[in-house]
Amino acid sequence: MNVKELRDSPGSSETVRRTADAPEGFGTPLVGIEEHSELDVELRFDSVHEGVLASGTAAGLVQGQCGRCLDAISFPLTVDVTQLFAWPENVQEAAEDEDETRAVDSDLTVNLEPVLRDLMVSALPFAPVCRDDCPGLCSQCGFRMEEDLEHEHEQLDPRWAELAGLAEQLNEADDDRSSA
Numbered sequence: 001m002n003v004k005e006l007r008d009s010p011g012s013s014e015t016v017r018r019t020a021d022a023p024e025g026f027g028t029p030l031v032g033i034e035e036h037s038e039l040d041v042e043l044r045f046d047s048v049h050e051g052v053l054a055s056g057t058a059a060g061l062v063q064g065q066c067g068r069c070l071d072a073i074s075f076p077l078t079v080d081v082t083q084l085f086a087w088p089e090n091v092q093e094a095a096e097d098e099d100e101t102r103a104v105d106s107d108l109t110v111n112l113e114p115v116l117r118d119l120m121v122s123a124l125p126f127a128p129v130c131r132d133d134c135p136g137l138c139s140q141c142g143f144r145m146e147e148d149l150e151h152e153h154e155q156l157d158p159r160w161a162e163l164a165g166l167a168e169q170l171n172e173a174d175d176d177r178s179s180a
Contacts, residue, residue, distance in 0.1 A: 001054075003085070004108040006047035013046045015056075022060055023113055026120055031064030031073065031128045033120060041112070043081060051086040051104055058116050067127040068136030069144065079119040085110045 006012055018041050026033040033039065043056035059078040066073050085104045104110055135145035140153050156164055 001112060002109050003045055003052045003104060006045060006052055007108060010047050010049055013044055015044045017042045026117055028124055030067055031062050031124055033060040034063055037061060050090050051084055052110060053084050055082045057081060064128060066130035066134060068129055068134045071130045073128060073130050077120060077123060079123050081119060083115045
């Protein structure tokens with residue numbers, strides 16, 4: 001975004017509404033905004049003494065997989081944007097006042113991609129689910145638990161496996177004696 005018009009006129013502003021292609025890397029391993037999908041950005045750029053204050057919203061469609069059952073999921077994501085871009089000559093001064101300072105580039109443009117990436121990726125769920133009560137998959141065989149909520153596997157403690165084998169042998173011996 002070119003902010004040349006705002007350079008020498010503190011107090012002036014410009015509103016921008018754009019639909020842009022989402023760049024690569026707007027996601028986590030399970031969900032994200034697909035590359036080249038639409039990002040709707042509505043920002044107001046205010047010229048202030050220190051630089052340019054960008055504020056507004058960015059929205060996109062998140063797609064991916066449920067973290068429990070691996071079904072496809074999709075939902076809209078909108079984030080609020082508020083970011084100060086310091087004029088090149090004010091970068092050092094702004095860096096002392098802020099934890100992370102972004103600068104207006106030397107050609108008087110601002111690069112919104114890192115700001116949007118930080119905001120949108122951090123707003124994504126860590127463990128996305130298709131619905132809150134999704135039972136997921138069986139951890140042992142991959143069975144879809146939604147089809148049978150009573151599905152389970154008999155789990156034998158490996159420390160008792162030898163005794164279980166001995167019990168089977170004793171039962172077989174008893175069966176042999178009773179049939180004779």
